[in-house]
Structure formats: C-alpha cells, structure tokens
Amino acid sequence: MSSQLISNIGQLITNSNENLGIVTDAALVIEGQKVLWVGSKNHAPAADSKIDAAGGVVTPGFIDSHTHAVFSGDRSKDYVARMSGQKYATGGIKTTVAATRTATEDDLIAHTKDLLRKCQSHGTTTIEIKSGYGLDVDTELKILKVAKTFTDETTFLGAHVIPAEFENNREGYIQLVKNEMLDVVTPYAKWIDVFCDNGAFSVDEAREILQSGIAKGLKGKIHGNQLGDTGGAELAIEMNLASIDHATHVSNDTIAALAESNVVTTFLPGAEFFTKSSYPKVNLYFELGAKVALATDCNPGSSYLTSMPIVMSLAIREMGFTPAQALYAATAGGAAALQRSDIGHLQPGAKADLVIWQAPTFEHIAYRMGDIDKKILMTGKF
Secondary structure, three states: EEEEEEEEEEEEOOOOOOOOEEEEEEEEEEEEOOOEEEHHHHOOOOOOEEEEEEOOEEEOOOOEEEEOOOOOOOOOOHHHHHHHOOOHHHHHHHHHHHHHHHHHHHHHHHHHHHHHOOOOOOOOEEEEEEOOOOOOHHHHHHHHHHOOOOOEEEEEEEOOOOHHHHOOHHHHHHOOOOOHHHHHHHHHHEEEEEOOOOOOEEEHHHHHHHHHHHOOOEOOOOOEEOOOOOOHHHHHHHHHOEEEEOOOOOOOHHHHHHOOOOEEEEEOOHHHHHHHOOOOOOHHHHOOOOEEEEEOOEEOOEOOOOOOHHHHHHHHHOOOOHHHHHHHHHHHHHHHOOOOOOOOOOOOOOOOOOOEEEEOOOOHHOOOOOOEEEEOOOOOOO
16 A cells, blocks of 8 residues: 655644644655644655645645535526625525426536536535435436435435425425435435525424434434524524534524534525625634534525635635634534544544645635645545
C-alpha cells in the first residue's frame, strides 16, 4: 500500500476541536486513502511520494449536507421575480417538478455530473442529494437512482409539497408517500426528509411521514422553520432527527432546546440571499453550544449555488459567524449533520478528502470567496 506525504503546510486544519485544531508548519501522511499521520513537518515520516503544499493551507474537504442537485428545467424567472421584490413561496417547486418528470435519466445524469463538477471545483468532497422534484413514484425513483450514482448520501423527499394532481386529495398523497412511493425508493435512499413549513406539510403530517420512513430503516432529517416558526425544529428534537435544515425562524427557547439535543442545525444562507429574506442570527446558538452546519441548498429556484466558500462568506457577513466557525460548520458540522465520523476532519483514520489552498491563512477562503488556486484530493464518488 503506497503512502503520500503532504509537506510544507503553513496551516493544517485538523478540526480536532471547534477551534479548528490548527497545526502550523505541518505535514500529513496519507496511506490507503486515509490519513495516517499528522504533525510537524520537521518530524514527518518517509513516504513513497510527496506533495509540496508551498506554505499553503490544508483543510478537510467541504461537506455539503443539503442539496437538491438532481433536477431539470429553468427557474431564472423566479430569480428575477425575487430580485424585483416578490415574496418567496413554495409554488415554484412545481415548475421544476414538471420539467424533471419529462427529463430522461441520461439527461439528469449529464446535468448532475456537470453541477457536481462545479461543486468539487470549489472544494466539496462529500455531498448529499435529495429527491423531491418528482412527487410521483416513477420520478422520485428516477431522481434517487441518479443521485445514487454520485453519492451514498441520498435523501427521499417525496414530502416536498403536494403535487397539483393531489391538490384536492392531500391525505391521498400522504398515503402514497408513506406506502407505495417509500417502498419503491427505499433501496436507493439513506435518509428521509419532509418540508415542514407554511405551504408544505404540517408538524403532524411530517411526523407521520418521517415515522414511516424510519420504520423502513431510513434516517430522519427535516426542512423546517424557513418561512415561519412552524414547529419543525421542535419536531426534530422530539424525534431525535439528525438535523433541522433552514431554521430561519426559531425561538430562543427552541434554540436552547436544540443546544441540549443531538440535532444539528443546518443553515442555508444561499436561500436567504436568493429570496431576499432575512438571515437568521447565530450568536445564541454558539453561546449555548448548539451544533451547527452550513450547506449550499443547491437548487434551481431558491439557491442556485455550488460554492461552499460563498456560503461561508454569506454566513460571516450576514449571520454572525466568525471565519473559524464558518469553516468548522462547512466541514465538521456537515459531517455531524450526516452522522459521519470519517469525514470533516484530518485526524489519523479520517478519509483523505482534503483541499490544499494556496493562501497564507484559512481566513482567505471566505475572504476571497474561494477564488484561490487549490488542489483537491478526494476518495469517494462524483
């Protein structure tokens, strides 16, 4: 088994703690696609090959734990409408549903491959992909089959919104999601998610759907509290879900409860940017020690974004993150949201998914919105 030494690292971000576990003048050894050793470059062991980091920064690859990257169609009109002052609502999802239903599997694979190439070029090495743009059995299955070719972190989101053909039969659609649809897609999904918010699904409906998925062996997470303080965060705590995603409108009491729970709050500032909405503030989350993550929410309607460094920059400028907190949330935080201990850090035993940035300090990643020469090492899919 060959080994590789990365030496002459100005700053090595190990994420051994929430202060990033920074090692200066560092080196790192990889063997068998895993981190074997980290430490001072002056004490680095011999290896079969070597990469000179030229004094740059080495970080874990970004973990984008919330995307809708498999889709077809164009939603630029939605963008123009939002920028013109029209309020965001959930209805535009149905435009993407219509286009995705008619797209072939090959078309979706080609489009997703191109989109994920962009994600990787910004430093993302692990990505989650949801369904939710099918809202019928065949298309939800098609989306998850495509997603599965690129990542093992696949999420069934049949409960995204009620499709047009079920507008007068809401309960019928919920039963379809819980039964036939879930049975068909389960082999291609690791997670189940529900959009629990205004214009989507109620807390009781979300609980019912999530319980059905969990009973089938899927892990649970939830979209919630994006459009109002609508109970999704409390449901995440009640059901011990992996994450509550969006969390734009959460009360101080619920933030305190999140801090006492195992639930990761995944913030998606790209959605606030693209919908001209107010950003959540994170001071209390950090003050109380809540677990947080950052992700792109890559989707055609409300966050057509592939760059985690831009997400970090938005979080710092608009939400109150420090650069260190943003980097940790975009790496270790994303790993926690996916309940993964093998990624998001660069300690011995971790997967050797990393980025070598030609910058003097990690702050430059957000400061320059990722527009930095870089080398990406990745062990997994896409």
